Amino acid sequence: MSTTDHLARRLDDAATSRTAIPQFDADTALDVPTAYRVQQAVVDHRLSRGERPVGLKLGLTSRAKMAQMGVDEVIWGRLTDAMHISDGGTLRLSAHIHPKAEPEVAFLVHGGAITAVAPALEVIDSRYVDFRFTLPEVIADNTSASGFVLGAWQPLPDGIDNLGVLLEVDGRPVQTGSTAAILGDPRRALAEAVRLAAASGVDLADDSVLLAGAATAAVRLRAGSHVRVTVDKLGTASLRVA
Ligand code: OOG
Secondary structure (H helix, E strand, O other), X not given: OOHHHHHHHHXXXXXXXXXXXXXXXXXXXXOHHHHHHHHHHXXXXXXXXXXXXXXXXXXXXXXXXXXXXXXXXXXXXXEEXXXXXXXXXXXXXXXXXXXXXXXXXXXXXXXXEEEEEEEEEEEEOOOEXXXXXXXXXXXXXXXXXXXXXXXXXXXXXXXXXXOEEEEEEOOEEEEEXXXXXXXXXXXXXXXXXXXXXHHOOOOOOOOEEEEOOOOOOOEEOOOOOEEEEEEOOOEEEEEEXX
16 A cells, blocks of 8 residues: 555544544655645545535634744645534534634635635544644645534625634634634635645636635534634624534
8 A cells, every 4th residue: 555545544544433643653754745645535535435525625824823833835625515514503522533613714616716705614623633743744634624614605795804703602702813814815715725726636616615714723612512603794603512
């Protein structure tokens, strides 16, 4: 088995068995292009179980996260239909390892343009112990992608570059921020996603969902809680944790 297939198998087993794995050995020497090939192979395992690709996500789009990882490049991952949780729907902790939620905005992309926008929650669930990883390792792990909730789609209003973002757990504010934290203006996510995915030979298909990146730090999900994002002008999206 090639190294790519072997690492993809380990990451897929971690996800399906809900058991975090340690970081790869230093001698694995994963570089970024190889890491995206591992990511493709990880997602291929999902597709072979009948999941369908529905879009892409960006990660490390905020300066805070880039600084934390010591990088200056955004990363991207792939979304499948099985990751979608309906608005107000339930996330089962038992189907995850140690999930966290982040407030985001999502775009609907058609013909290379943004056709609609929605407030969104992304659920990230690193397959590595304690969310500890190098940049190539998190890329290989499909950038921790695990779930997403979309609020109502609506036409793109003028100026979404500095909208207030509030993340509440059980009605209490736990994070506040601005869409400005997402690449300075979340609309930049489209050009970034197109450029980055093209480097791996991937196009953004018509009617793709694009998660633009987190507007604040992520919060750990606990059983019984209700998590809601509110983005000014765009509205809310929420999930329950069971
Ligand atoms: C990596 C994925 C982060 C974002 O929006 O920055 C991400 C992680 O922190 O596990 O999706």
